[in-house]
Amino acid sequence: MARRHDGTADGRLRTLGEGGRAYGLIAWMWVRSTLAYRTSFALMTLGNFASSALDFVALLLMFSRVHALGGFALPEVAFLYGTCSLSLGLADLAVGNAERLGARIRDGTLDTLLLRPAPVYAQIAADRFALRRLGRTSQGLLVLLWSTGRIEVDWTPGRILMVPLMVVCGAVIFGAVFTAGAAFQFWAQDAAELQNSLTYGGNALLQYPPTVFARDLIRGVTFIVPLAFVNWLPALWLLGRPYPLGLPPWTAFLGPAVAALMVAGAALAWRHGVRAYRSTGS
Amino acid sequence: MDGVAAEPLIELDSVEKVFTVRRRAGRLRRTRHEVRAVDGLTFQVPRGEMVGYIGPNGAGKSTTIKMLTGILVPSGGRLRVAGIDPSLQRARLARRIGVVFGQRTTLWWDLPLKDSYELVRRMYRVPAAVFRANLDRCIELLDLAPLLDVPVRQLSLGQRMRGDITAALLHDPDVLYLDEPTIGLDVVSKAKVRSFLRETNAERGTTVLLTTHDLTDIEQLCHRVMVIDHGRLVFDGDLAGLRAAADGERTLVVDLAEELPPIEGVPGARTVKVEGPRQWLAFPAERSAAPLVTAIAARYPLVDLAVREPDIEALIAELYAGGGAARRDPGGADPAAPDPLRP
Numbered sequence: 001m002a003r004r005h006d007g008t009a010d011g012r013l014r015t016l017g018e019g020g021r022a023y024g025l026i027a028w029m030w031v032r033s034t035l036a037y038r039t040s041f042a043l044m045t046l047g048n049f050a051s052s053a054l055d056f057v058a059l060l061l062m063f064s065r066v067h068a069l070g071g072f073a074l075p076e077v078a079f080l081y082g083t084c085s086l087s088l089g090l091a092d093l094a095v096g097n098a099e100r101l102g103a104r105i106r107d108g109t110l111d112t113l114l115l116r117p118a119p120v121y122a123q124i125a126a127d128r129f130a131l132r133r134l135g136r137t138s139q140g141l142l143v144l145l146w147s148t149g150r151i152e153v154d155w156t157p158g159r160i161l162m163v164p165l166m167v168v169c170g171a172v173i174f175g176a177v178f179t180a181g182a183a184f185q186f187w188a189q190d191a192a193e194l195q196n197s198l199t200y201g202g203n204a205l206l207q208y209p210p211t212v213f214a215r216d217l218i219r220g221v222t223f224i225v226p227l228a229f230v231n232w233l234p235a236l237w238l239l240g241r242p243y244p245l246g247l248p249p250w251t252a253f254l255g256p257a258v259a260a261l262m263v264a265g266a267a268l269a270w271r272h273g274v275r276a277y278r279s280t281g282s
Numbered sequence: 283m284d285g286v287a288a289e290p291l292i293e294l295d296s297v298e299k300v301f302t303v304r305r306r307a308g309r310l311r312r313t314r315h316e317v318r319a320v321d322g323l324t325f326q327v328p329r330g331e332m333v334g335y336i337g338p339n340g341a342g343k344s345t346t347i348k349m350l351t352g353i354l355v356p357s358g359g360r361l362r363v364a365g366i367d368p369s370l371q372r373a374r375l376a377r378r379i380g381v382v383f384g385q386r387t388t389l390w391w392d393l394p395l396k397d398s399y400e401l402v403r404r405m406y407r408v409p410a411a412v413f414r415a416n417l418d419r420c421i422e423l424l425d426l427a428p429l430l431d432v433p434v435r436q437l438s439l440g441q442r443m444r445g446d447i448t449a450a451l452l453h454d455p456d457v458l459y460l461d462e463p464t465i466g467l468d469v470v471s472k473a474k475v476r477s478f479l480r481e482t483n484a485e486r487g488t489t490v491l492l493t494t495h496d497l498t499d500i501e502q503l504c505h506r507v508m509v510i511d512h513g514r515l516v517f518d519g520d521l522a523g524l525r526a527a528a529d530g531e532r533t534l535v536v537d538l539a540e541e542l543p544p545i546e547g548v549p550g551a552r553t554v555k556v557e558g559p560r561q562w563l564a565f566p567a568e569r570s571a572a573p574l575v576t577a578i579a580a581r582y583p584l585v586d587l588a589v590r591e592p593d594i595e596a597l598i599a600e601l602y603a604g605g606g607a608a609r610r611d612p613g614g615a616d617p618a619a620p621d622p623l624r625p
């Protein structure tokens with residue numbers, strides 16, 4: 001991603017291949033070294049699971065007092081919760097570490113990544129690859145599975161296919177936000193907060209049905225940072241609910257296009273960031 | 283490959299790096315400020331050469347090395363390493379170069395050395411046999427065997443440096459950049475690292491660009507020295523030329539039979555110090571000491587004598603101080619320098 005010499009499709013593919021390979025090498029090394037301490041790994045994963053499960057418990061508590069939230073019943077809200085948690089969990093697992101870029105710029109260790117024959121992005125995303133993040137992912141998956149058995153949907157093959165598709169596209173969209181946020185740190189090294197508010201904050205938003213939020217907020221997450229495509233729009237299609245802002249029905253299927261667009265944008269931002277990088281004085 | 287071998291391995295043509303920094307000026311106001319870290323640098327290094335790259339703090343040495351590795355994109359000029367433009371083909375160049383930053387490790391902080399090396403092997407796709415041979419050689423010459431299972435963060439500075447040098451050489455790089463590789467090392471470690479570098483350069487033909495503040499490194503390793511100051515090359519030549527360029531003076535130390543007033547009347551020499559029967563006379567570095575000795579022996583009771591070469595540290599200090607003058611007055615560079623200073 002960081003190289004721009006070879007604008008040809010072939011060159012891009014090769015860079016992508018190199019990046020994937022380097023990512024695999026580094027991630028595997030971290031997995032091996034975490035697995036060397038099995039107990040600590042198990043505890044960390046459990047902790048990760050529990051901390052994200054707490055969110056869901058809060059949701060359950062709320063539903064012990066009310067029967068619907070913005071017109072959505074518990075299984076429906078749980079479906080929203082499960083899809084976006086799983087998407088965010090996957091994105092966080094895969095590229096969440098890119099947010100350490102700012103710290104690496106400040107302490108000067110980004111330089112060492114630039115010395116190796118692999119794209120910097122792959123190296124920094126795989127750095128400290130933490131399998132314990134599977135805790136959040138598996139918790140999201142469990143809630144998703146539980147809810148799919150309870151929501152009232154006429155499960156045609158198309159609808160069944162929509163579930164994994166929206167999870168993957170959602171993960172890619174979150175991944176692009178992580179990446180763009182990290183790229184922004186090339187210019188502002190303390191910008192990790194901004195990106196966190198979009199990813200973790202966005203996730204907290206997407207867990208609830210859009211009907212409980214103000215129109216302006218929904219506009220923001222549809223047109224500015226298009227997080228609505230992570231789960232809201234496809235889920236509304238599945239559940240047969242009206243769309244917010246009077247959006248046409250086909251917007252439910254825009255997930256892949258939005259994800260592709262965001263990846264392109266994030267890649268561009270990253271590439272510019274690497275070119276603008278100025279190292280430190282020592 | 284022949285075409286590549288014929289041309290210089292490292293090539294810089296009017297390379298510049300300008301940093302824009304913001305400074306506080308008053309309470310809220312911030313002014314933009316340009317730092318010309320590298321200011322029109324032109325030089326070439328042929329394959330197999332070992333070059334010392336020295337200069338005072340902030341001269342632009344590290345910045346140059348960062349541009350030569352592709353870490354930093356130059357603000358201007360043309361730069362090629364092994365025919366590759368570093369900032370455009372950074373990853374491709376990475377396979378051809380090895381880099382050691384004395385100030386920080388390039389290894390994985392939490393991994394044992396040998397895991398770091400294994401990762402390097404796979405990342406650089408080093409053939410197993412080559413890897414084994416290179417690693418064994420380093421283990422032997424740098425005494426690495428007891429350290430292989432130790433995580434990098436637990437290594438002492440000197441141990442880590444040896445570990446870093448090894449990592450930089452596992453993939454048989456054409457060029458090795460060393461930015462202060464002996465910083466903080468004790469005398470024994472320094473000697474070990476130096477002889478290792480000398481051998482690597484001699485046996486493998488690895489081109490080496492070495493930055494250091496320890497001039498003994500330069501004296502022992504490099505035939506050629508480049509001095510930069512304020513981002514400009516102020517000297518490029520061999521050590522002897524450097525001595526001449528810095529108007530070095532040699533010192534003749536004479537022991538007389540008795541305490542006498544300062545020696546006078548010896549053409550080309552002046553007495554700089556008297557301590558009992560011992561006297562110090564300074565004379566130009568390029569002159570022979572023989573006529574002075576004859577002149578003194580003819581008139582004074584000479585018991586013993588010694589000639590001291592100019593102290594290279596003092597020379598460099600003089601050169602650094604004079605660098606500003608050379609830049610202000612392009613014609614003022616010392617004509618004795620083998621490669622007169624570029625304005």
Ligand SMILES: Nc1ncnc2c1ncn2[C@@H]1O[C@H](COP(=O)(O)OP(=O)(O)OP(=O)(O)O)[C@@H](O)[C@H]1O
Pocket residue numbers: 278279280281282301302303317318319337338339340341342343344345346
């Ligand atoms: N990332 C940066 N941002 C702003 N200015 C920088 C940066 N890196 C270096 N400089 C400035 O550029 C100049 C050259 O720095 P450089 O690190 O190349 O010096 P050096 O010759 O390696 O010095 P030293 O011997 O102290 O290591 C200095 O004035 C330094 O302040």
Ligand SMILES: [Mg+2]
Pocket residue numbers: 282343344345461
């Ligand atoms: Mg330096």
